Amino acid sequence: MHHCFQIQEILMxxxxxxxxxxxxxxxxxxxxxxxxLKTCRTFNxxxxxxxxxxxxxxxPLLLTMPDDLLELKPISKKGLGYYSLGEPRTLAFKRxxxxxxxxxxxxxxxxxxxxxxMGQNExxxxxxxxxDDTVYRALEQRKSLLFPALVSIASVxxxxxxxxxxxxxLVRRLQFTMxxxxxxxxxxxxxxxxxxxxxxxxxxxxxxxxxxxxxxxxFAPALHQLLANLDxxxxxxxxxxxxxxxxxxxxxxxxLRIVKIRRGLPGLLQDxxxxxxxxxxxxxxxxxxxxxxxxxxxxxxPLLLPSxxxxxxxxxxxTISTAKNITDFILAIAAHCSPAALTALTLEPNAKGGQQxxxxxxxxxxxxxxxxxxxxxxxxxxxxxxxxxxxxxxEVKRMAMAWPHLEGxxxxxxxxHPKPRPSLKSLLWFAVYCKRLVSLKFELSENxxxxxxxxxxEMALAVDHNLRYLNVGASIIExxxxxxxxxxxxxxxxxxxxxxxxxxxxxRNNDPWKEVQAQIRxxxxxS
Numbered sequence: 001m002h003h004c005f006q007i008q009e010i011l012m013x014x015x016x017x018x019x020x021x022x023x024x025x026x027x028x029x030x031x032x033x034x035x036x037l038k039t040c041r042t043f044n045x046x047x048x049x050x051x052x053x054x055x056x057x058x059x060p061l062l063l064t065m066p067d068d069l070l071e072l073k074p075i076s077k078k079g080l081g082y083y084s085l086g087e088p089r090t091l092a093f094k095r096x097x098x099x100x101x102x103x104x105x106x107x108x109x110x111x112x113x114x115x116x117x118m119g120q121n122e123x124x125x126x127x128x129x130x131x132d133d134t135v136y137r138a139l140e141q142r143k144s145l146l147f148p149a150l151v152s153i154a155s156v157x158x159x160x161x162x163x164x165x166x167x168x169x170l171v172r173r174l175q176f177t178m179x180x181x182x183x184x185x186x187x188x189x190x191x192x193x194x195x196x197x198x199x200x201x202x203x204x205x206x207x208x209x210x211x212x213x214x215x216x217x218x219f220a221p222a223l224h225q226l227l228a229n230l231d232x233x234x235x236x237x238x239x240x241x242x243x244x245x246x247x248x249x250x251x252x253x254x255x256l257r258i259v260k261i262r263r264g265l266p267g268l269l270q271d272x273x274x275x276x277x278x279x280x281x282x283x284x285x286x287x288x289x290x291x292x293x294x295x296x297x298x299x300x301x302p303l304l305l306p307s308x309x310x311x312x313x314x315x316x317x318x319t320i321s322t323a324k325n326i327t328d329f330i331l332a333i334a335a336h337c338s339p340a341a342l343t344a345l346t347l348e349p350n351a352k353g354g355q356q357x358x359x360x361x362x363x364x365x366x367x368x369x370x371x372x373x374x375x376x377x378x379x380x381x382x383x384x385x386x387x388x389x390x391x392x393x394x395e396v397k398r399m400a401m402a403w404p405h406l407e408g409x410x411x412x413x414x415x416x417h418p419k420p421r422p423s424l425k426s427l428l429w430f431a432v433y434c435k436r437l438v439s440l441k442f443e444l445s446e447n448x449x450x451x452x453x454x455x456x457x458e459m460a461l462a463v464d465h466n467l468r469y470l471n472v473g474a475s476i477i478e479x480x481x482x483x484x485x486x487x488x489x490x491x492x493x494x495x496x497x498x499x500x501x502x503x504x505x506x507x508r509n510n511d512p513w514k515e516v517q518a519q520i521r522x523x524x525x526x527s
Contacts, residue, residue, distance in 0.1 A: 052111035058139075058146075058166075059091055059129045061112065064104040069093055072129065089129045097138045112147045117155035117162055117176075139165055160185040167196035174200055178240075179208035180215040190222040194229035201255065202234040216241065224249065234258035238288045238315075247271040258284040264291035265300065265316075272303040280305035283341075286313040297325075297347070301332035309337050313346035313383075323363045326387065334372035342376050346383040348410075362412060364390035367399075374402040380436075381408040388412045389422065389442050396426040400433035410441040413473020414500065423447050424486050428454050431462035431490045441471035446483050459489065467491045471498040472513070480512045484519035494520065 037047035055061065063070065071094040136159075139146060145168050152173040155163050160182050163174075174197065178186055193200060211219075220243060227235075227249040234257060235250055242250070242263045248271055250256065259282060263271075268287070282304055297314060306312065312333065333345060365387045373379065382403075389411040391399070400406070409430075422444045430437055454462075470491070477483050487494060497520070499513040 048108070049111045052108050054114040055112055056116040057130065058115065058117075059131055061105055061108055062091060062131060062135060063129075064108065065101050069095060069097065069101055090132045091129050091135060092132045093134045093138055097141075102142070109147050110149050112150055114152040114154070115147060115150055115166055117153065117166070136162055136165070160189050164189055164192050164196070167192065169197065169199060171197040172199055173202040173204075175202075175204035175206070177206045177208040178211075178219075180211045180219075183215065183218055186219060187222040190226040193226060200230055201232055202236075202258075203230070203232055204234075204236040205240065207239040211240070220246075231255050236260040238262050238286065244271050248275045251275065251277060254281075257281060260284075260286040260288075262288040265289050265296040265314075266291060269296060269299055269303065272300070276303065277305045280307045282306065283308055284311040285309060286311065286315070286346075288315045290317050292316050298328040298332040301329070302336045304336075306337045308341055310341050311344040311346075312337070312342070313344065313348075315346070315348055317349065323366075323369065326363060326365060327369050330369055330372055334375075337376075339375040340378060343378050343405075344381040344383075345373070345379070346381070347387075348383050348385040362387050364388045365411065367391045367395035370399065374398065377402065378405055379403045380405050382406070383408065383410040384412075385410045385441070386412055388415050391426075392421050393423055393425040393429065396422055397429040397433070400429040404433060405436055406430075406434040407436050408439040409437070410439075410471075411443070413441055413443045413471060413475065415443065415474060424483070425454060427486070428458060428462050428490065431465040431467070432458065435465070437465070437467055439469040440467060441473070443473050443475045445475065446477045446479055462490045464493075465491050466493050468493055469496045469498075470494060473498075473500050474509055475499065475513075476509045477512045477516075480515035481519065483512075484516045487516070487520050492521065 033047050033050055037043055037051075052061070071092045073090045073092065146166055148168060149170060150166060150168050151170050153163065153166055153171060153175070154173075155176040160176070160179075163176055167174075174193070193203075219240075223240065224243065224246045227246050231253045232250075233255045236258070238260050239262055242261050244267060247261070247263060247268065250259065250261070251272065252275065265287070268289075285304055285306070292314075301312075329347070333342070365384055370391075373382070422442060424444065424446055426442075426444060427440075430440065467490075470487075487497075497513075497517060499509060501510060
């Protein structure tokens with residue numbers, strides 16, 4: 001006998017069908033939901049809940065308050081320049097608020113699950129409305145929770161005090177921008193967060209303007225205390241240099257799964273050696289560091305107990321120059337990470353700060369170095385952007401066959417070798433075996449590869465691939481028409497082709513790639 005759907009199940013199926021906008025980023029099709037809301041009373045409740053579930057700011061809910069209370073004024077756009085493309089307005093209260101004014105606000109407030117907080121002159125690219133100080137003073141005077149079911153706050157406001165207004169015991173995700181001129185308010189907020197949002201599981205801290213060393217030192221104790229009082233699943237703060245005590249508090253959290261931090265690698269190694277992880281639970285690890293040890297990465301990998309790790313990423317201003325260092329790092333990944341779990345591996349340079357030029361230059365990555373990664377069949381992204389690639393076409397074929405889910409592959413392309421070993425045949429193998437590949441960066445030539453000209457049946461398998469972004473760097477070609485014909489056939493969806501000069505004096509690859517640009521069917525900015 002078939003299961004008969006209950007009314008609530010039928011409503012859920014209908015709303016799941018209309019809630020998403022097809023062929024776009026995850027979003028809510030509000031027009032369709034409003035149309036359902038107007039259809040009949042049965043749809044009213046679920047539709048109202050969805051429409052109020054996510055707000056870019058408290059303003060839409062404040063606009064439900066009585067008209068005689070509200071005053072809307074245009075924001076002066078003087079000095080905003082090209083950012084002032086919209087018509088921003090300010091919402092103010094023009095009289096004292098009485099309890100009855102909150103009636104409609106309180107009806108819809110329990111439906112709000114996700115809230116953005118936006119202030120004046122912040123992101124004025126659209127027609128939005130922000131609340132002024134009179135409104136926030138009225139909100140501060142309320143004794144009850146403003147949004148009792150709120151679970152997520154993402155703030156871009158310059159006024160940190162506004163964030164504290166909306167913290168509730170149910171909030172599990174908090175993201176806000178830290179500005180050094182607000183050290184006192186940030187310190188108070190760091191104290192409030194564990195008290196007012198004790199169930200917080202994800203904390204994302206972004207930098208507002210550049211903090212100097214003195215400002216970082218002043219806020220460090222507050223951040224240390226904040227981390228000591230939380231049990232997070234996710235911590236994202238890739239700009240604030242963490243001290244040893246902060247790292248120990250962070251990795252001591254039983255629930256921790258995702259870590260994105262800034263810390264010198266030698267110091268991090270000492271932290272994990274003195275306070276080792278007790279069980280594998282990390283699924284994503286991203287480190288930003290100005291200091292790497294020569295063998296630091298290969299030592300770090302086993303300390304993370306990475307058997308569940310899906311993402312491993314290190315961004316540093318220092319590149320690994322020796323083949324041994326690269327080989328040891330990849331061997332450590334292969335030995336300690338799960339081939340079924342790991343989906344992204346990144347080691348890329350960061351131009352900011354650090355000790356540039358400490359080593360003579362990066363060593364090329366060979367197939368022998370990459371061979372231990374071939375069993376990682378679920379790999380979606382491999383980014384070794386500081387290292388040039390030295391492989392033959394047949395070796396590229398083995399890589400492409402081993403990584404069928406690959407979406408992005410990146411190597412250094414700045415060297416401009418006259419005869420790089422990868423040829424157009426390598427691109428063909430990626431098109432044949434990596435159907436999900438969207439972005440590719442490596443140096444190549446138009447010459448026939450080691451395995452000879454592509455056969456018609458091989459070309460047929462590669463036609464109409466969905467590659468969107470191709471960066472060939474300083475690749476040198478002599479026959480633009482041949483290259484353009486290949487790209488038009490194999491990668492008709494290509495929307496961005498990038499190349500670069502070897503140096504200011506040697507720009508011999510510019511004109512040929514400009515000819516390629518003119519002959520392929522896409523809009524192509526150069527770099």
